[in-house]
Amino acid sequence: MLIIHEVMGRDSGFLTAETARKYREGLKSTKFVTGSSAFSGTRASRDIHAVWIPEIGMNIQAEGERLKKVMDENGCVNVFLSEGAGVHEIIAEMERDGKAPPRDAFGHVRLADINPGAYFSKRLADLIGAEKTLVQKSGYFARAAASNDFDRKLIRECAEKGVESAIAHVSGLMGQDEDMEGTPIRAIEFERVKGGKPFNKEADWFKEMLKEIGQA
Structure with missing residues (x-):
């Protein structure tokens, strides 16, 4: 199979x-x-x-x-x-x-x-x-699939931050900003949002996983 x-x-x-x-x-x-x-x-x-x-x-x-x-x-x-x-x-x-x-x-x-x-x-x-x-x-x-605890926590935090941002007249896409220390959930500027970002294949955890499954 x-x-x-x-x-x-x-x-x-x-x-x-x-x-x-x-x-x-x-x-x-x-x-x-x-x-x-x-x-x-x-x-x-x-x-x-x-x-x-x-x-x-x-x-x-x-x-x-x-x-x-x-x-x-x-x-x-x-x-x-x-x-x-x-x-x-x-x-x-x-x-x-x-x-x-x-x-x-x-x-x-x-x-x-x-x-x-x-x-x-x-x-x-x-x-x-x-x-x-x-x-x-x-x-x-x-x-x-039903949402799990991680999903519900992330959704709630994004919703709360979205309401705060709307009240403050701040536009953006709610999510974790990985370019800021601690990856806080905030209204990320729209001009910074785009697709096509390559994954870091040199990440230690990824290379270790490939080694464990026998993939060169």
Whole structure:
């Protein structure tokens, strides 16, 4: 079984990596019964075996060889994939085949039409010998999930700061300002808000996570 957890967003490197870290933190505190990894569900079979983000180059052939060993040992492979990961490779392959990648009015490649999750699931399934494949898009689960304690605390603090800012006639986007010490929640100036910020792939915790899952 190949399972690809596709994290939505063109530049969702940080979100993909952080989601993977949170998942593995929960996994480490989970108890498993002993038995065959392919059927009983061990920590190794439930772990993440690859994290693919736009900030890291991807060699699908090399990853296929590595993950084939994981499949043989555990009976499954679990991949956390950023929707924007590998897009350059997909575009290059399309152009080599004489196909024009679909683009929106802003010139961005339409990810929904390219569908990286489906593309890589087919390529990887062949390389690792997967008999079944499942692609799950995180956005659907995120919108349907009940808020937890962290969510409710963050929402309340943003709402309160939003009311304070409105009364003070201060415009902005409520959120944690990471450019200020202590990352306070405040009305962040609109001109500072933009997308496309790359994730720091050199972060110690991220490199340690890749080392733990055996990804170069």
